[in-house]
Amino acid sequence: MGPFCQPVGIIIWILLVFAASALGGSDRGRKKIVHVLEDESGAVVVQTAPGKVVTHRGGTIVLPCRYHYDISAHDEDEIRLKWTKVTDPLAFRDVFVAMGKERRAFGSYRGRTSLQEDGPGDASLIIRNVTLQDYGRYECEVTNELEDDAGMVSLDLEGVIFPYHPRLGRYTLTYPEAQRACAEQDGILASYEQLHAAWREGLDWCNAGWLQDGSVQYPVGQPREECGRRESPVGVRNYGYRHKEDERYDAFCFTSNLQSQVFFLKPYRKVSFPEAVRACAGSGAAVAKVGQLYAAWKLQLLDRCEAGWLGDGSVRYPIVNPRARCGGQRPGVRNLGFPDKKHRLFGVYCYRAPGSRDPGAARWGWGWRDPSAWRPLHV
Structure with missing residues (x-):
């Protein structure tokens, strides 16, 4: 029985x-x-x-x-x-x-x-x-x-992994700081399962980063000398569980789909970071976070071969269909680092939260001679 x-x-x-x-x-x-x-x-x-x-x-x-x-x-x-x-x-x-x-x-x-x-x-x-x-x-x-x-x-x-380090550079985050950094960029620390799945989909990243369980790992798809020796096998390399308060690494963050959309905004000319913040605000939005741009690239297929400011002060752009003069032969989010916020000029990626109203900025031009006033002008 x-x-x-x-x-x-x-x-x-x-x-x-x-x-x-x-x-x-x-x-x-x-x-x-x-x-x-x-x-x-x-x-x-x-x-x-x-x-x-x-x-x-x-x-x-x-x-x-x-x-x-x-x-x-x-x-x-x-x-x-x-x-x-x-x-x-x-x-x-x-x-x-x-x-x-x-x-x-x-x-x-x-x-x-x-x-x-x-x-x-x-x-x-x-x-x-x-x-x-x-x-x-x-x-x-x-x-x-x-x-x-x-x-x-x-x-x-469902979602996407994104490697992250702040303006201070590589290997500057303790575990609690990595948690906060991911949260500030619209994410959470990724799990090993999520990182392994991303590696199987082609993620290749040579910087070690914190994961949710307190371990430090990194995915390698193409072995090379600067990334743990050329003869080492492909896979997710594991540094093991590290001291969360004392040791510093990058972070592997995870984010899921957006409930609204990221859009690229480039007024009459490229802008500094402070001007980018005001430009997004004038469109009823905020400067997009890194995780939001990754989600838009991976899950909404945002493809734009123009570099733009993000909320952490970095400059990036998403490529779904690789092509000449767009930064390489593989899809991904291209990263130009953290330029000078006041003097370097780019477009900007904005994110309008669900329920936020677009004031119709597309019908207006902006008074660039006096950015501090930021008054809309009819065109």
């Missing part, structure tokens, strides 16, 4: 949808079901491999979890459902708890989470307006007075 015919306390079924890239052969695109059950010994048995659910920033996602209990032995109101997020191997953050008719969400999940409750035994969690910080692993735990079972679901985000 199989385990499903034996008396059990609680059975959790987790339905996980695999990304097509993680499957091979005839399994491509299929759904996988993970059955987590408690046998007579109380041990948790996972019968098939776990997977992940995928969404994007701003989306709505269901973290699937189902359970079964012996209704003759347990009162439904005794069942407690608890969702937590794994923040470290042995650390969890409360997300959502339900018991009987009571419901409670925690922290940044308040107002964005609810149970799906699609029939008896459905403990699936709905997360709305998904953020970058929602990325990671979640535990669904079901308990009654005597027994408990749990299963894991991984929430992945």
Whole structure:
């Protein structure tokens, strides 16, 4: 007699949808079901491999979890459902708890989470307006007075990795500073899984950077002497876990899709950085962040062979279709570094937040003789 015919306390079924890239052969695109059950010994048995659910920033996602209990032995109101997020191997953050008719969400999940409750035994969690910080692993735990079972679901985000260092130069960021730098550029520190996926897609970067787990790594697609010796194999090179407060490296950041658009603005002539800030403001926007430009390049296919200011004072431009005089033979975001803000002149990449109104700056010219006044002139 199989385990499903034996008396059990609680059975959790987790339905996980695999990304097509993680499957091979005839399994491509299929759904996988993970059955987590408690046998007579109380041990948790996972019968098939776990997977992940995928969404994007701003989306709505269901973290699937189902359970079964012996209704003759347990009162439904005794069942407690608890969702937590794994923040470290042995650390969890409360997300959502339900018991009987009571419901409670925690922290940044308040107002964005609810149970799906699609029939008896459905403990699936709905997360709305998904953020970058929602990325990671979640535990669904079901308990009654005597027994408990749990299963894991991984929430992945569609997006793009971007290497980053500030104006100070390479290898200037401690781990906390790397976290802040990514956040300031509309990102989070990338995970190893995200960096590895980017390497498989062609990311080749010779500067070591912090990752979310506190390790320092870098992806190499073309071995060379200045990047760990020519005879070294390709792959993601790993410096291991480093001292977060004392050691300094670059950062590998991750961002997801934009809820609005990045656009290039070049008035009558190229502008200094202070003028660029005012030009974007005059269009109801702000100077775009590095992560926003990367997201526009990767996910919205922004292609512009003109260098422009970004919010951190760097100058970059996105190329989807490589061509002559556009900086190389591969797609990517070209980086001209951090020029002098007052004296070097470029265009500017702006980002208009969702709901912001365009004051119609396209119908106006700008009074360049007195940039401090910045008065619009009819043309």
